[in-house]
Amino acid sequence: MSFVGVAIFIQLLVGIIVGLYFWNMLKNNRNNKVTIEKESKKELEELRKMRSIALSEPLSEMVRPKKMEDVIGQEDGVESLRAALCSANPQHVIIYGPPGVGKTAAARLVLEEAKKMFETPFKQNAVFVEMDATTARFDERSIADPLIGSVHDPIYQGAGAMGQAGIPQPKRGAVSNAHGGVLFLDEIGELHPLQMNKLLKVLEDRKVFFESAYYSEENEKIPLHIHEIFQQGLPADFRLIGATTRKPEEIPPAIRSRCLEIFFKDLETDHLKEVAKRAAEKVKVEIKEEALERIASYTRNGREAVNVVQICVGIIKKQNKNEIEIKDIEWVAESSQLVPKLTPKVPDKPQVGVVNGLAVFGPNSGSLLEIEVSALPTSHAYEGTVKISGIVDEEEINQGAKTIRRKSMANHSVTNVLTMLKSMGVPVHQYDLHINYPGGIPVDGPSAGIAMAAGIFSAIHKIPVRNDVALTGEVSLHGLVKPVGGIIPKIKSAKKAGATKVLIPYDNRQSGINQIDLIEVIPVKRFEEVLDYILTSEYQTIIKTDSYSIKQRKSI
């Protein structure tokens, strides 16, 4: 074969190989397409089948408040929420309150109310985006951040078109999804500090800026919209409504200072009855007053009340009944291990060494706190012993990334109280003292100072303490009554427990406080005044014949 013949043969061979290669590729592509189409058809059928199945709407959805008036017992909170959002300049908000009392329900409704306002900046299609801060996880490489958004770099996109072309892809987070509307961030107190900082930056800029090592202004392969996002940021102009069961002091000051703070309360018995009644009405089931009363006695918030009705409805429907009776509620209480609520009450009569202290839990819930003191003459030569029971010995304070463990403040507060009483002339050292906080309420903080001091004084001198007075306040080494937190819920809980007077630190007095719930509120400056108010009238005569006089006490 000549040289030309060989060349033609090789050319033909290469042509055949290349042709076969492309023919094979086309065949594969066609096969792949057919397989993908078949798979997709199967998945679509499955999806349609799933969509055709729908259970009935759960009762919890049916009874969810549909208008603000349906949110029961939160008039002040709802009014503040309206003031914050239903205006020409809506503000960011944090709602504090116990779980299940209507924070989410009210937040969902306020945007709809705001949209109806004449001057509102919210458009009719403004969105309400809901997110739970406990699920707003992010990863440190910023590949995924459902709250703020993230950039999918080509290395993580794999074989996707953008990935192959080396184009970084910004992905929207909740802050951008909420653009023009409201971002409701439940449990905002649980947000990771790093994300809290990013959120603060977004609130300030009203847009999100992304970074990527794969981004270059000169890269012409990058589409225009991605250039615009990297250069001008992704819009994120929304109003934040954060909700938390934590106390304000546990929330970072930087976010607090940018938000209006609103407080939702514990629901009272009447409110719980109303929530349960409306739930029963919505499913057209009858329920009598005594049954509502029983539901309220077992439940602590609106969600629990709705849940009890929901289970009862299931039970009576199975029995072809249309009325929820007390026995149905008892059955639910037993099977769900619900325990009746104990509302602390003031004692029936004055007693030696028994004082009505006041405690506060979470952001807005108060409770009467019984303090009992026993004082027995000591057999020790120099100094009696001091025992404290029923308090938190050690506590853990979570400050975002760091956790602090500290010894109980109540413990330290006893030391301060004893020093104060000793310097007053009370013969504390001659007694073995036992201070007990019965009832399992976790006590901490120094706010029980004046109550504890009064209990010790009463126990040592065997003078009964008035049972109708409750008191709160820290006491200084020199007998000054220092301000404390949670004063309003404390006053309300004193009234609920049956007290007629409540002593508070003078510096805690504020306008309108004297009229709260028709209980007499008495601001006090010094511990001597506390004794004058809470010890029974015998005190005045006994004290004058004792080893120290009122004059001595006043000179502390």
Ligand SMILES: Nc1ncnc2c1ncn2[C@@H]1O[C@H](COP(=O)(O)OP(=O)(O)OP(=O)(O)O)[C@@H](O)[C@H]1O
């Ligand atoms: N004040 C209330 N008035 C009417 N219904 C209420 C009230 N509080 C709770 N509910 C009922 O309980 C359900 C749950 O309430 P919601 O989710 O608003 O509570 P929350 O305070 O946001 O609680 P969490 O902090 O646990 O999310 C509501 O859908 C509603 O049916």
